[in-house]
Amino acid sequence: MSIAPGVTIEVVQRELAVAADFAAAAGLLVDVGQVSSQKPSFTVTFQNGKGDCFHVEFDCQDYPLYPPTIEFVSGDRSERGTARLYPSGLHPMPCVCMRYNRKAYQERGGPHGDWRLVDWRLPTAQGVAIDTLAMMFSDLESKIRQSTGRMA
Amino acid sequence: MSARKALPVVYLPEALAGETAALLASFAQRGPSEGVVYWFGLEFAERAVVTTLIVPAADTSEGRVSTSAESNAEAIVEIVGTPLVYLGQAHSHPGWRVDHSLVDDRETFARFDGAISVVVPWFGRYGFVLQDCGVHRHVAGQYRRVERVAEHLRMIPSLRDLRPVRLPTQP
Numbered sequence: 001m002s003i004a005p006g007v008t009i010e011v012v013q014r015e016l017a018v019a020a021d022f023a024a025a026a027g028l029l030v031d032v033g034q035v036s037s038q039k040p041s042f043t044v045t046f047q048n049g050k051g052d053c054f055h056v057e058f059d060c061q062d063y064p065l066y067p068p069t070i071e072f073v074s075g076d077r078s079e080r081g082t083a084r085l086y087p088s089g090l091h092p093m094p095c096v097c098m099r100y101n102r103k104a105y106q107e108r109g110g111p112h113g114d115w116r117l118v119d120w121r122l123p124t125a126q127g128v129a130i131d132t133l134a135m136m137f138s139d140l141e142s143k144i145r146q147s148t149g150r151m152a
Numbered sequence: 153m154s155a156r157k158a159l160p161v162v163y164l165p166e167a168l169a170g171e172t173a174a175l176l177a178s179f180a181q182r183g184p185s186e187g188v189v190y191w192f193g194l195e196f197a198e199r200a201v202v203t204t205l206i207v208p209a210a211d212t213s214e215g216r217v218s219t220s221a222e223s224n225a226e227a228i229v230e231i232v233g234t235p236l237v238y239l240g241q242a243h244s245h246p247g248w249r250v251d252h253s254l255v256d257d258r259e260t261f262a263r264f265d266g267a268i269s270v271v272v273p274w275f276g277r278y279g280f281v282l283q284d285c286g287v288h289r290h291v292a293g294q295y296r297r298v299e300r301v302a303e304h305l306r307m308i309p310s311l312r313d314l315r316p317v318r319l320p321t322q323p
Binding site for chain 1 (some may be wrong): 170173174177180181182183184185215246247248274275276277278279280281
């Protein structure tokens, strides 16, 4: 099952407009230069408490039916998914091990065989649902802010 | 730290614990901000029960939460004329650290002996998991983090439906 690219890009752009408030408050750099209906992806630059930068790509293909694929990339985008691009404290796969990351699902090679992609908007454990780009920014920001270095 | 007999154990219904966490998480939707929820309830000699949550009109403009005398007064006004008393508060921290900061010790609104102050990690986003929270009690003029949490704060059920087969509730 897939979703029309026009729907995805409209939802992504609408949610990015809301997430811009969070990004501005948190000092995040959102690069939407690549966003198009053919390639609905963008990157966000976060910092940890020591000022180290981490670049995160959100590939929103088929969003919001499915969550984005979230991957750490190098500043020049030439390297992706390696441990040294990840902050310490995340899943050692390496992976953002949350329902809002398509990479976390076993059917996409991730650790979670107990989650279903279509249920990605469900709250984790007793918590709140992380089901918008703004909430994803917020969750990642607090995780990365707490990290003290890189995974490798 | 052990409980003094004079300090009632605070009982927190599960539903209000979850609601506390959700309210704290709501502070972090537009920016990376801590949040605060005041707990009110009924107090008896050895027990107190949280019955009511009040979110003060807090200033979160710098990512930390602070409340003015006016906003605290507004919260108290809500319980005037009821048997409820102010028991303490929960506030959130951005990460997993749940110790009171010096600012928390100094500026928490509830600063009376017996007041309870719970720090919820990760902005409350992952719910109210008691073993992950930092529970502090105001004793002899200052806050101290308690080790034997059950002597100070305990969860109680809010609802149990024990029917083997349940029909969906009407909207």
